[in-house]
Amino acid sequence: MKFVSILKKELKEMLNIQMILMLVFLVVVMYSMSGFVDTAIDESMEESAEIVLCDKDNTDFTKSVIKFIEHPTAETETDNEVNLITLESDDYAAELKRLDKKSFVIIPEGFTDKINAGEQAELIYVSKMTSFSTMSNMNAGSETAVAYIEAAVKSAIFTNKVQLGKLSDNEVTQINSPISVTENTIVGDKTSEISQMVLYSSAFGQTLLLPLVVYMLILLGSQSMINAVTAEKLDKTLETLLSAPVSRLSVLSAKMLAAAIVAIINAAVYMIGMNNMTSSATGAVPDEYKQYAAELGINFGVRYYLLIGVQMLLSTLIALCLAMILGAFAKNVKSSQTLLMPILFLTIIPFMAAEFIDISSLPGAIKYLLYAIPFTHTFMASDAVIFQKTSIYTGGLIYQFVFLIICMIVAIKIFTTDTIVTASERISSRSKKKKHTDDR
Secondary structure (H helix, E strand, O other): OHHHHHHHHHHHHHOOHHHHHHHHHHHHHHHHHHHHHHHHHHHHHHHHOOEEEEEOOOOHHHHHHHHHHHOOOOOOOOOOOEEEOOOOOOOHHHHHHHHOOOEEEEEOOOHHHHHHOOOOEEEEEEEEOOOOOOHHHOOHHHHHHHHHHHHHHHHHHHHHHHHHOOOOHHHHHHHHOOEEEEEEEEEOOEEEOOOHHHHHHHOHHHHHHHHHHHHHHHHHHHHHHHHHHHHHHHOOHHHHHHHOOOOHHHHHHHHHHHHHHHHHHHHHHHHHHHHHHHHHHHHOOOHHHHHHHHHOOOOOOHHHHHHHHHHHHHHHHHHHHHHHHHHOOOOOHHHHHHHOHHHHHHHHHHHHHHHHOOHHHOOHHHHHHHHOOOOHHHHHHHHHHHOOOHHHHHHHHHHHHHHHHHHHHHHHHHHOOOHHHHHHHHHHHHHHHHHHHHHO
């Protein structure tokens, strides 16, 4: 019986009205965001499923190959959408921009002649890389085109050779590997002969660890700040400090400066640690790939870490400031953890979104909803710096700075009045009054 009573007491303290409201809010917003993300993923998959081809050879054989791609087998009624394009120049970056495409496959001149001569024919696969997110590096349409072309060529070669009789060793080799693929990846206006997936894989360490570092900085920093403010309120240290012959603005400034120093130290340690952790993975990448990446402007150097560090610092300061404001409404340590949920929610949504999709390419309403969350811009900073999205980086930096100023103004308002001491008591008295009215 005592156990049940204690259990009821603990549940009553933990499942308070604040926590219930936060959970309801979290479920509603998460459900809405999941719908937005699903829509964005569906649009991305639909776009990547389009097969874009440029037939420079333009022979009966390549036309038959294209027909095979459009309708692979007679047994199925499923057709593929093939978009035939004409290139006006060999500037692939300019052509992708003109055609408004993310990738295409080129069947070069002489393709049929090489097949007929028993040689390995070449395909050119061109793709544009705009982000390190998972969904942005899926060009299913162009990859499908390469697979279908190879299947069509194999089928044609096999049919012809069987009709002629016994296959030679060279002919068997040609059937096994009839084509080669030369991949060209475009970043901005630069082009290099390297696979987009190779670039993505070689940069995976940096692009994976950075969001995790930001997430941990915000989460741990916020938790420390809100616990510190709550503890000072509970043991009356804060009241003593505010009644001392020191201006409250000085108290707030000292707290914010201390938080800033800690944030800078944390950011520096995490960035140095991340650089050391990924250096071994980067060192395993062949020098040839590093050269190609450098040609495309993909460089994780001092400038990269400096720009990312500024964004991390601003996000951490915003989180600390929000935690300080929320700490004014905490009644005890348990309620402080509940009040931390808005910061957790505002962090995990852009964290998950940035991992899977290029936020800057989302439809307007969804994109600007995510832009409104200040932490989103830090999770996007890596792509913005690497892929030279200057306006996105600068705009996010300005927005974060303005958001930080607003948070500081609110914090100053709370600290320069009695709100910092009485806020939680007001909420508690209102709850008791409401409960008393309900009981009556």
